[in-house]
Amino acid sequence: MGCGQTFVWQRDAHGWTGAIGRRWVQLESCKTGIIARRAAPVSDWSWLKNYLQTNVCLDDIFAAFPDDDLHLKAAISACRGMRLLKQDHWECLASFILSSTKQITQIHQVVSLLRQRFGSRITVPDGFPTMSAFPTAEQIARLDEATLRECKMGFRAPYLLDAARRVVDGRLDLVRLESLSLDEARDGLMQVNGVGEKIAECVLLYGYGFPDAFPVDVWVARALRECYFRGRNVPLVKLRAFSAKYFGEQAGYAQQYLFHHIRTRGRARRNH
């Protein structure tokens, strides 16, 4: 949950607490799997299984990676079990619009402010802090730029507003993108002001499950240059072209493991 795909989960003494849609959830890993707790008893957990993509066999994913890639092998062993999530389309798009040139801790802050101020309150168990859902496109579209800027999102405010209004008035049909090819879906998302190739790929990977979406951000670019180009300053377009060919049909998973590995490795170094 701390792997940069989503910005809603908070770690506490019992694991991770967050909301999937309007459902408050607490997740705790144990030897046999994951313990999930909700505010009230439930019998149907299919929405959580879908979110966590528990039906995906990671060994099959790893088998599709390039043979004998020691960098990928190291990244996998550093965080074995990490999965790509299947998030809500709108929440994912909105969150990544807010992500450009912001540190991940700051994205969490902005998303948290947005939820608190404009999202609908959701039910939490007694004794737990209040929580709100991520505001819908309709809730955002009703606001103005100045109000959004109060959530510390700066120049990204008009971008978020543009996205929300496109979704509300139908110019952007987020459901329809599911049935398109990766290229077509990416083009669709990039109609939104403030959504470039990188943000579009993030949404298509974390919100739609396109297996070969491959966001190249500063971290992934750093990892690619270091691992596959001997640290040379290879331009972004060449890195993208290389990735599209090299990593294969499960490139998105390769990206996520490389991203997580280079970030956590850097953190470990700084702590020494």
Place this chain on the structure above:
DNA sequence: GTCCAGGTCTTCC
């Protein structure tokens, strides 16, 4: 105080 962060857009050549 300075640098830079899960980028993108605009301007200028």
Place this chain on the structure above:
DNA sequence: GGAAGACATGGA
């Protein structure tokens, strides 16, 4: 079509 600068905010 590619390089350079602008854009808000705050963590490190």
